[in-house]
Amino acid sequence: ASPAKESDGSAAADLCGTGAATGDAEALIGTIEQAIGPTASQREVLEQLRAALAQAIERIKTACPMAPPTTLTERLKAIQDRIWAMRDAILTLRLPFEKFYDSLTDEQQWRLHRGESDSRGAGTKIADGGAPICADSAGLGPIQVMERAMRPTEQQRASLETLRLRSAGMAQLIVSSCPTYPLLGHMGRFAAAMDRLDVMLFAVMSMSPALQGFYDSLDDKQKTSLNRAIGQIRRPGLGGLAF
Numbered sequence: 001a002s003p004a005k006e007s008d009g010s011a012a013a014d015l016c017g018t019g020a021a022t023g024d025a026e027a028l029i030g031t032i033e034q035a036i037g038p039t040a041s042q043r044e045v046l047e048q049l050r051a052a053l054a055q056a057i058e059r060i061k062t063a064c065p066m067a068p069p070t071t072l073t074e075r076l077k078a079i080q081d082r083i084w085a086m087r088d089a090i091l092t093l094r095l096p097f098e099k100f101y102d103s104l105t106d107e108q109q110w111r112l113h114r115g116e117s118d119s120r121g122a123g124t125k126i127a128d129g130g131a132p133i134c135a136d137s138a139g140l141g142p143i144q145v146m147e148r149a150m151r152p153t154e155q156q157r158a159s160l161e162t163l164r165l166r167s168a169g170m171a172q173l174i175v176s177s178c179p180t181y182p183l184l185g186h187m188g189r190f191a192a193a194m195d196r197l198d199v200m201l202f203a204v205m206s207m208s209p210a211l212q213g214f215y216d217s218l219d220d221k222q223k224t225s226l227n228r229a230i231g232q233i234r235r236p237g238l239g240g241l242a243f
Contacts, residue, residue: 025053036108045100052096056089071227072146073208073215080204087197094190101186143167149229150222159214166210170203 029050038046063085069075104112143164152160177199179192218226 014105019145024048025057029053032112033085035111035114036104038108040151042100042103045096045103049093049096049100052093056092057180059089059092060085068231070231071215071223073212074209075230076204076208080201080208081200083197087194087201090190090194090197097190098187146226148228152222156214156217159210159217163207163210163214166207170207174199174203 029046032044033046054097060082063081065078069078101109141158147157147160150156177196215223215226
């Protein structure tokens, strides 16, 4: 592979995360089977969960761009699409997983919980596609990088300050959406993950018009410098929602 292609692949991986958990659907179902020792009827329910998990994983993978976005606004749009995909994945999994979990005996539930202590949260991986419910959020964009790269005019500095303040507010909103209490079982994790994604989606959609307006105010040279600087940032888009 050429250096350019390797760089593109690395940038796309940064945007979507490593994606390692997306290849573990069969292993995850296998871990659950080993933990609970399913009955014949439960195997049918587990097959429904397997199919839903495969569908959810494919939805998330499809939302990840094959090549990294080339502009600031395209990057934010890609993050928004990724959040929508994760949200859809949770909706796809919720009913099959609830049906499966309701089929378990108390002893099987205990075995499943015990197995999670070794695999570090198999239920959470099912609920959110492999990403932690609460990732660190350092803000909605590398504002300082933007400022250094484009050398803004005085008017653009005012717009940039507006973006900075809005970004800080959205970052605080995301932080406050993280549960500060123990989650009640697997379905509680589903609800918490959905709430978290809803807040992240609101934050991205709230930032989008202001970011687009600011980007449109740049001349071609500023846009080129800014896009180059943003493209060099190696940071997952869904953790701090960096655009």
